[in-house]
Amino acid sequence: MRRSENATIGRRFTILDAMILVAAVAGGLALGKTISGDALFIGRFHPDWSTRHIRYFLLGPTLAVLVLGLLRPRPPLKTLACRPGMAACLAATLATFVDAVFWAGYILLNDPEKQLNIVSRFWRGCSKDVARAVPVVWLGLLLGRRWRPDATWIDRLGRLLGVLWVVACLVEWRFGRWLFMLTFHYWKTHR
């Protein structure tokens, strides 16, 4: 890799960045609200159910960081794509996009006017895929020794979101049953 590609091209935090982030948080809260009922459902002791709306909220800031990272001035796309923060946001966005395409196909084939709660039902199916994509990409970057974090606020924010997605993967159904077991037994002994 050339030296110029490694160099950090920092961008100051501007009003536009703040506006995009505020809008993203608002969008994330609106998305999270659509499935907040899941947290009160019978599986409330399972971290997968109780945190699904928080993961939906994460989608808003993730998309925003991806957009902010693509605004100029920025390093070349080939450098940017392998930065862990941006890679995490890109992975979550791509996984959502692929699932959204199939979900849109399903809705179109099954009479869209009769479909209820489209946005919330989409996330119930999609959330595990998004949570899984980020650890897979980070594992790929780590194993290939391509983990080159950048000291800019955008990449740091992206890494923070990436960590939250990894935590989401750990509380999701497949790996989160351990946590479910612990929380359920805690509830049984302390109720």
Added chain:
Amino acid sequence: MTREPLLPGLGIVDLTIIGVMTCLGVYVAFLAPKKLESALGLQDSMSMHEANIKAAEMRRPKVEPSRFDRLKRAREDVLQVVEPILAFLSLGAGLATFRRPSAWSKRALRRRGILTLAVVTLFFLTALSNEFILRHFDINTSGVGLNPISALWGELTAEIGLGVLVLWVILLLGRRWSGAADWHDRVGRTVGWLLILDGLCGSRLSQLLY
């Protein structure tokens, strides 16, 4: 972009590992899920699933299945055979590759196929051990049931298939799309393509068909 081979060619031990794992995949694919559970000492997840299917069939009005329905059924049958074989083939290829210390080097892991094999092998090992412990030791006794074991292979291949697709897109965007002319890398790339195909045409396509 394909570079010079890094790892030695296909040896008899590699062939044996891949062959044994593929045979294991074929065996698991054709073994009844209930028998697999009892052979491994796992919690019964199939009885409730079969009862649910039977109840759904009782409720459904009796109509002659159309040609499209028969095609969907055939596709499901094919996937139920292919998905365990694909999972065990990936594991076998991963074990055959990573038994060599040179496969863990930076140069080797920068090749797309070998990196894919590493990620896929780690995912399958983690996910299968997690499932085995939870199902074997009857840990999940809380009332929220286990998914049927017959659906496990489809879920795993679909999840990692999308992960591989996303990883490859990021490598492509980052212009790290390199491959090597050795069989390890070729097998890794083939496994990657098969998993992506299964990820898109398996459970996600099922969503459109039903």
